[in-house]
Amino acid sequence: MQTSVLTLVxxxxxxxxxxxxxxxxxxxxxxxxxxxxxxxxxxPDLPAAGCAVRHVTxxxxxxxxxxxxxxxxxxxxxxxxxxxxxDCIPSPTLVASYADALDRADALFLGEVLxxxxxxxxxxxxxxxxxxxxxVHPSKPxxxxxxxxxxxxxxxxxxxxxxxxAERWRTLGGMDEAFFGYGGEETDxxxxxxxxxxxxxxxxxARAYHQHHVVHVPxxxxxxxxLRNAALFHERHGRWCMDYWLGQFRDxxxxxxxxxxxEIEVRRRPTHAEILASARTSDVLFS
Numbered sequence: 001m002q003t004s005v006l007t008l009v010x011x012x013x014x015x016x017x018x019x020x021x022x023x024x025x026x027x028x029x030x031x032x033x034x035x036x037x038x039x040x041x042x043x044p045d046l047p048a049a050g051c052a053v054r055h056v057t058x059x060x061x062x063x064x065x066x067x068x069x070x071x072x073x074x075x076x077x078x079x080x081x082x083x084x085x086x087d088c089i090p091s092p093t094l095v096a097s098y099a100d101a102l103d104r105a106d107a108l109f110l111g112e113v114l115x116x117x118x119x120x121x122x123x124x125x126x127x128x129x130x131x132x133x134x135x136v137h138p139s140k141p142x143x144x145x146x147x148x149x150x151x152x153x154x155x156x157x158x159x160x161x162x163x164x165x166a167e168r169w170r171t172l173g174g175m176d177e178a179f180f181g182y183g184g185e186e187t188d189x190x191x192x193x194x195x196x197x198x199x200x201x202x203x204x205x206a207r208a209y210h211q212h213h214v215v216h217v218p219x220x221x222x223x224x225x226x227l228r229n230a231a232l233f234h235e236r237h238g239r240w241c242m243d244y245w246l247g248q249f250r251d252x253x254x255x256x257x258x259x260x261x262x263e264i265e266v267r268r269r270p271t272h273a274e275i276l277a278s279a280r281t282s283d284v285l286f287s
Contacts, residue, residue, distance in 0.1 A: 025050075111162065153200075
């Protein structure tokens with residue numbers, strides 16, 4: 001199956017260039033790379049991707065993540081869609097592995113992501129080195145080296161790396177653009193995947209490497225967006241998403257909330273000093 005790789009960009013110019021360098025080293029090249037720019041101008045002087053590159057600008061503040069994915073998918077020409085976060089470098093077999101999986105089944109396919117430490121990427125990509133220094137997120141299950149493995153929980157979907165057929169994406173309606181700013185839109189999409197009876201699978205060989213950026217624990221810099229989108233998700237599905245972060249906000253005395261709460265009580269907003277203090281040192285890889 002021919003594939004389009006889709007990524008969303010605001011800033012992260014160096015990370016984008018490494019993503020493109022990884023695409024140029026695929027065992028099977030995608031048909032195209034579609035870049036949704038959530039900024040005024042595309043980055044200049046991008047490296048060769050080994051495939052066609054198409055661009056779409058998606059304005060909005062706060063970041064229109066759901067809308068940007070939808071605009072990228074609308075522009076894509078291939079029958080298979082591979083969504084890859086701008087922070088991710090694809091391993092050489094990522095496109096081939098997703099394409100093979102998409103040929104097998106009309107399903108949602110998830111890819112393994114290894115998190116890299118600060119300074120983990122040199123001028124030239126060394127995938128053996130990235131395999132050595134990358135770390136699996138502790139909440140994620142083992143991924144097969146080859147083939148596909150069923151995942152009963154579609155909520156395992158993260159926007160870092162996933163794939164599905166373009167026709168299935170259209171049938172599901174893409175991502176809900178009522179979600180904007182940080183959080184919620186991927187979990188909402190995963191819930192609709194499950195409701196539609198679409199299976200989910202982990203995809204061997206579709207490894208990506210997450211390039212380091214500062215992590216906030218808890219993510220106080222996204223406080224307002226998380227509360228808004230969590231409330232919208234609860235309205236849509238009758239349950240909470242991002243409950244781990246909501247629990248952190250509660251424990252910090254910022255909100256009144258429990259899993260059985262019908263709504264979130266905002267007790268106070270985080271101070272500027274608290275937001276600054278939530279930024280972790282470079283050795284922290286996960287939020």
